Amino acid sequence: MAIDSIRKINSFLKEDTKAAPLAVFRIFFGLIMCISMIRFWYHGWIEKLYLVPKFHFHYAGFDFIKIPGQFTYLLFILCGLTALFVSIGFKYRGSIVLFFLSFTYIELMDKTTYLNHYYFISILGFILIWLPAHCYFSVDAARNEKLKAQFIPRWNIDVLKLMLAIVYVYAGLAKLNYDWLFRAMPLTIWLPSKFDIPLLGSIMHEKWLHYFFSWGGALYDLFIVFLLLWRRTRIFAFMMVLFFHILTRVLFPIGMFPYIMIVGSLIFFEAGFHEKLLSYLSKPFRFSTAFFDNGKTYVKTRIDNFGKKILIVFMVFQLLFPLRNLLYPGSVFWTERGYRFSWRVMLMEKTGYANFKIVNGKTGNRFYVQNDDFLSSFQEKQMSTQPDFILEYGQYLGNHFKSQGHEHVEVYVESYASLNGRSNQVYIDPKVDLMTVNYTQLCNAHITPLND
Numbered sequence: 001m002a003i004d005s006i007r008k009i010n011s012f013l014k015e016d017t018k019a020a021p022l023a024v025f026r027i028f029f030g031l032i033m034c035i036s037m038i039r040f041w042y043h044g045w046i047e048k049l050y051l052v053p054k055f056h057f058h059y060a061g062f063d064f065i066k067i068p069g070q071f072t073y074l075l076f077i078l079c080g081l082t083a084l085f086v087s088i089g090f091k092y093r094g095s096i097v098l099f100f101l102s103f104t105y106i107e108l109m110d111k112t113t114y115l116n117h118y119y120f121i122s123i124l125g126f127i128l129i130w131l132p133a134h135c136y137f138s139v140d141a142a143r144n145e146k147l148k149a150q151f152i153p154r155w156n157i158d159v160l161k162l163m164l165a166i167v168y169v170y171a172g173l174a175k176l177n178y179d180w181l182f183r184a185m186p187l188t189i190w191l192p193s194k195f196d197i198p199l200l201g202s203i204m205h206e207k208w209l210h211y212f213f214s215w216g217g218a219l220y221d222l223f224i225v226f227l228l229l230w231r232r233t234r235i236f237a238f239m240m241v242l243f244f245h246i247l248t249r250v251l252f253p254i255g256m257f258p259y260i261m262i263v264g265s266l267i268f269f270e271a272g273f274h275e276k277l278l279s280y281l282s283k284p285f286r287f288s289t290a291f292f293d294n295g296k297t298y299v300k301t302r303i304d305n306f307g308k309k310i311l312i313v314f315m316v317f318q319l320l321f322p323l324r325n326l327l328y329p330g331s332v333f334w335t336e337r338g339y340r341f342s343w344r345v346m347l348m349e350k351t352g353y354a355n356f357k358i359v360n361g362k363t364g365n366r367f368y369v370q371n372d373d374f375l376s377s378f379q380e381k382q383m384s385t386q387p388d389f390i391l392e393y394g395q396y397l398g399n400h401f402k403s404q405g406h407e408h409v410e411v412y413v414e415s416y417a418s419l420n421g422r423s424n425q426v427y428i429d430p431k432v433d434l435m436t437v438n439y440t441q442l443c444n445a446h447i448t449p450l451n452d
Helices: 002-014 022-044 045-051 071-090 092-108 116-129 139-143 157-175 178-182 187-194 207-231 231-251 257-268 271-285 304-326 377-383 388-401 440-447
Strands: 016-018 152-154 350-360 366-368 410-419
Touching: 002 116, 016 022, 016 271, 022 045, 022 071, 022 116, 022 157, 022 178, 022 257, 022 271, 045 071, 071 092, 071 139, 116 257, 116 304, 152 157, 157 207, 157 257, 178 207, 178 350, 187 207, 187 231, 207 231, 207 257, 207 410, 231 257, 257 271, 257 410, 350 388, 388 440
Parallel strands: none
Antiparallel strands: 016 152, 350 366, 350 410
């Protein structure tokens, strides 16, 4: 049985398919990322989010990632330019590596800006490093006859389908919780404020609509991939993709994520559809896709063979990592242990308040901190509801005031939080000195239980 399974896996990995779907994915992915970098710059978010704040929150283990001052603009230029090169398939291998590194560096510069789709983009960038997405309909393939190929291993397409499936299914599983299904939270809080939206605005306060969107969103996430995989329901499923993501883009400010998911879903269509799409895209440039239709199969290199092994390990990790919250006690929405990087998309409305007290441990003298002396309003909002933010900021304050000459510094926080419309309650034990604990201790012993 085991030998038969291994043979089937090896046979699958050796199957070939047309390269057009991967080329289409590369083109749209790179183009959207290039537009995203321009959009970020245009709105002034580089300065607002990275250059103005005096303090930046770090991901665990990535404290060495620093804001490079005015060179941050060059970092965005590099990211946008390499995204464009990826789109047209110019110097692809180097471009996709530089895009992945620059985008991921930007993502890691400040934890405050964390979004699921930023993480998703880094993942797609990493996967594309190991795929021959430049062997068809690219500048590289046009210039290099040895590289040009009409066929690639089928798994190069399927690994992207699997990644999209992981995002959707885990997002659906995360919605199978009491608040989402039986309280329609947090949509009951969010939707009434959208009364000015055309057509739907007049019913945004209706309770039945909140439940319809809650249950509909869960069912959509759980089953859309299977509908896209089945040829008979694929057109209907893609229409649902368009409706769902356009609606969420209208209702919520979630940036380019809807467009990424829409163009990503095209990967489920047959190669013939992608060839027609490429033919349409090539018309303005007055050349035919027939130039790339040489009937050849992509010749794998050492990088490709190594990449196959890397991606197998990587995809196993992606299947397991979102489940890590099961190892921790308490509500994942309250403690937020295992919340990030697990495709829990827009599942909670959490508000909070955190007031920090600096105490001289010997004399008992104390004073309170004005958070806006150190944080932007956006940073303060994020900090007040997330335990790791509270701890990092508290310890930063302690070290800051030590450097100012204060002695025997202890840091305490008076914090309150509300989850999905519940009443405010004490969040972090106000008696714990934040200078003496690590994140695990804080979560296990000093976050008060959710009063549900």
